[in-house]
Amino acid sequence: MIHAVEGSANETYNGKNMVWTITAHEFADAAFDGEYEINAANALDEAIQKWNGKIVFMKVYDNVAVIGGVEKTGSTTGWYDIYFVIDNGKKGQSSVPDQTSMYVVTTPDLDKAQIWWNEDPSVLMDELGVMPVDRRNITVK
Numbered sequence: 001m002i003h004a005v006e007g008s009a010n011e012t013y014n015g016k017n018m019v020w021t022i023t024a025h026e027f028a029d030a031a032f033d034g035e036y037e038i039n040a041a042n043a044l045d046e047a048i049q050k051w052n053g054k055i056v057f058m059k060v061y062d063n064v065a066v067i068g069g070v071e072k073t074g075s076t077t078g079w080y081d082i083y084f085v086i087d088n089g090k091k092g093q094s095s096v097p098d099q100t101s102m103y104v105v106t107t108p109d110l111d112k113a114q115i116w117w118n119e120d121p122s123v124l125m126d127e128l129g130v131m132p133v134d135r136r137n138i139t140v141k
Helices: 110-117 121-128
Strands: 003-013 016-026 032-039 050-061 064-071 080-086 104-107 138-140
Touching: 003 050, 003 064, 016 050, 016 064, 032 064, 050 110, 064 110, 064 121, 080 110, 080 121, 080 138
Parallel strands: none
Antiparallel strands: 003 016, 003 138, 016 032, 032 050, 050 064, 064 080, 080 104
16 A cells, blocks of 8 residues: 545534545556545535545645545435545644645546646646644544
């Protein structure tokens, strides 16, 4: 294994709590594994409450990881998601909390999703915005 991202986050969206978890691994042979789950009960449209996905892409830039996955459950099963996470150190030992973007359901088209996944993280941060991780921790190795 050459990279790993693990953790969870509580975020506030539309005044409601969202919780997500992730475990992602990148191997020397360019294979990926892992999964993520997003529980957005009451934070998003009622049709979009909770879903999980399989990790199909991950690129690590120092303490930033760009994550790509395909949704396995939910109203957009088969669609590709993208988001990033920023590991700013251990909880309680850093004055800056870990950070994340909101996921983006990009497209059911893998080729279009790969364009997003390979975008420079600073562009993604501008496009997707950055949110602090409340009450949880993310580790990028």
